[in-house]
Amino acid sequence: MQPKTQDNIYKAFIGEAKAYFRLLAYAEKADEEAVPQIALLFRAIAEAERVHATRQLNLVKDLIVKDTDTNLEESFQREKSISENEYPDFLKTAEEEGEAAAALAFSQARDTEGFHAKLYERAIMHVIKDEVKAYHVCQVCGYVTDKKIPKKCPVCGAPEEKFKTIGS
Ligand code: FE2
Ligand code: FE2
Ligand code: FE2
Numbered sequence: 400m401q402p403k404t405q406d407n408i409y410k411a412f413i414g415e416a417k418a419y420f421r422l423l424a425y426a427e428k429a430d431e432e433a434v435p436q437i438a439l440l441f442r443a444i445a446e447a448e449r450v451h452a453t454r455q456l457n458l459v460k461d462l463i464v465k466d467t468d469t470n471l472e473e474s475f476q477r478e479k480s481i482s483e484n485e486y487p488d489f490l491k492t493a494e495e496e497g498e499a500a501a502a503l504a505f506s507q508a509r510d511t512e513g514f515h516a517k518l519y520e521r522a523i524m525h526v527i528k529d530e531v532k533a534y535h536v537c538q539v540c541g542y543v544t545d546k547k548i549p550k551k552c553p554v555c556g557a558p559e560e561k562f563k564t565i566g567s
Contacts, residue, residue, distance in 0.1 A: 400459075408459050415452035419445050468523075475519035482512035507540040510554045514542055533566035 400408075422445035429438035456463065464470065486509035493502035518534075535548045540555035548562045 405459060405462070408455050409462075412452055412455040412459070415448045415455060418448040419452060422448060471519055471523050475516055475523060478512045478516035478519060482509050482516060486512065507555050511537075511541040511543070514544075514554075518543060518545065531566065533564050535562040535564050537561055538563055 422441045426438045426441035426445065429435070429441055465473070486505050490502055490505040490509060493499075493505055532545055534543055534545050536543050537552045537555060537557055538561050539557040540552060542552050542554040548559045548564075550559055551557070552561065
């Protein structure tokens with residue numbers, strides 16, 4: 400593929416992916432303001448932008464999606480980098496600026512990305528057995544475990560009802 404078009408597809412993909420989440424937030428606002436038809440409109444367009452994002456991602460898929468061993472390794476490196484570099488920096492600035500809610504979000508994200516990295520690392524080391532086992536994801540902070548659902552999330556303290564199971 401020609402480099403400029405490739406670059407544009409990637410940019411378009413990022414834009415559409417952001418629009419998806421933005422429009423879902425707009426839909427929630429419309430619900431709060433009791434304008435249900437507008438909420439539906441935002442949800443419908445969000446779904447359409449998700450279609451666009453997926454279509455564009457597919458056009459550059461060979462660039463982004465590699466074989467599973469490589470994808471695991473890249474995902475591990477990203478989690479490690481974000482938990483060791485970006486989030487600690489973001490946290491420091493949020494604390495300096497007295498932004499408590501952002502500081503909490505960044506510190507919990509930093510911690511959970513560290514756990515994500517460990518899960519990838521174990522998959523890379525082939526610690527995962529052949530059995531297919533469910534994961535449980537905290538819907539407050541993003542902590543993930545392949546063990547039992549904890550009574551309280553070890554990162555944010557959320558109760559067990561806040562966990563969503565992926566797999567069965
Ligand atoms: Fe779109
Ligand atoms: Fe992560
Ligand atoms: Fe949590």
